[in-house]
Amino acid sequence: MIKTEMLRVFVEVARAGNLVSAAESLGRAPSAVSMTLKQLEAHLGQPLFESERKSRLTALGTYVFEMSNRELAHFDRTITALTDFASARRGEVRIAVVPSFAMTILPELVLEFTAASPNVRLDIRDMDSASIQRELERERIDLGIVSDARQTAEVRLVELASDHFGVVMRADNQLAKRKKISWQALARAGLIANPLCERIDEPELHGALERAHLRVHNTTTLLTMVRAGLGVTLLPELVCRQADSRITFRELASPVAHRRIDLISRARDTPSPATSAFAEFLTARMAERTNLSR
Amino acid sequence: MIKTEMLRVFVEVARAGNLVSAAESLGRAPSAVSMTLKQLEAHLGQPLFESERKSRLTALGTYVFEMSNRELAHFDRTITALTDFASARRGEVRIAVVPSFAMTILPELVLEFTAASPNVRLDIRDMDSASIQRELERERIDLGIVSDARQTAEVRLVELASDHFGVVMRADNQLAKRKKISWQALARAGLIANPLCERIDEPELHGALERAHLRVHNTTTLLTMVRAGLGVTLLPELVCRQADSRITFRELASPVAHRRIDLISRARDTPSPATSAFAEFLTARMAERTNLSR
């Protein structure tokens, strides 16, 4: 049977023009090269060189040389692709993310990851948590970033961050002078409602939300409003950690409302190396953030 | 090092879904297949199957399966191309032929050869003998069919046919009743001149050629003229052997003029297998013709 190694030996001899230097660059003894060459000629039934000196190719030799070069290039590209994929230097990761995370923290992480792994394709879409869970189980995505997921037999779960709500205000707001802010103080400060904070189960907050004149869905718009001095709002700390210096975050007086950000993946599948790499990158970076904030 | 055999084994196991039946279709023992598979996984550093039962692929396994299928198909195509070329089932033969041969005997030979070797490309052009010799030495063609070539150090020569001139006439011509025809009889019969017969060095012919009312270059046209009863002409026997029953060939009374048809190739090169095959086919068929005509 003709093997790639035979082609590699022949190509090197044809390129070098003699056995000795070809053997040297192949790291073999001339005798081994000679026998491999003889083996290939036996398979083809015809000589590859014009004379016993390996300087001139026959017509068959020229043809085999060209074909072998193409074949070896193709083979080497394939092996590189396989090892790259296996070592997470190549591949695709399909990720679905809740909007609050996708629009705030994710971009800088993606930027860093893609810089380090330029041949790993990230396919990112944003979705509500329930849809993410469904798409994951249907194998439409590889990873999901959701809030307050529950672990099941199908879903493996890793906590990315345990977040707590606090008050977001303009830096020159009077409330910024306090360390912690009570529900009463918040109610008097002109609260801007948003979907995230409406899920907080806190009776004293409900009155304030009902009296709010403004309700904004999009987080970016919400922060713009705060920056413009239209009021204050309640957001998880992570969401506004990267906001500019004109915006200040203050913790609430007890009790503090929590929400968890989880990374989910299919429990029964071995993820692709690129998926594992991105998942590990995410958990590592988010662990660093949590430690920094304490 | 990753070898094609590893990929072949993996692909077969992935396709079969289990080791035992894959081993059977590969003609190996399950243990050998198991070890080859383990070797591939060791090279990649990651598992290819979800569990030890080889029924479900990992993401890496799926990728390797697809890439390996493509690679093996490419490799097998290359090997087929190489062996086909070596055994003359594939290739290209560039041939230059003198017009008298190209337009008369060659077509039926080419038809037969291409029917038997459909993947051998024949590149045929017609040319005068001197140009053919030059193009052969410049490696622009692989074979030449010329008349009266001379053997040199650069040119290998094989005689395809030793041809003699005779009289070509319509079947109902009076001359057709004779076995051999003298120069005098020819001169009285209304000779049509042509470039081939003008090179015959025979004083008695010269007068007849000077009195000819018609001179035709193209052999096909020439035979059409003869068929129409416009006269008789002088041609090498081979040129009109395949002509229809309405045309008759008669030998000349002594002396008979000769010309040789030679197949030439480069003496210093090993020809491609397809070139050798076509050359051998030509000489064999032409030898048959010569034997038949005696």
Place this chain on the structure above:
DNA sequence: TTTTTTTACGAACATCGTAAGGATA
């Protein structure tokens, strides 16, 4: 004669199959 290639032969290596042991559905 000098360089290059081939051949002969023993050693190293990888691969294979048999048989036994484990793991999984």
Place this chain on the structure above:
DNA sequence: TATCCTTACGATGTTCGTAAAAAAA
């Protein structure tokens, strides 16, 4: 429990390098 896979181990076959012979320049 039955099937499937892996491991252990001895046998086989292939590949390799050294050294000597043969061939070509």
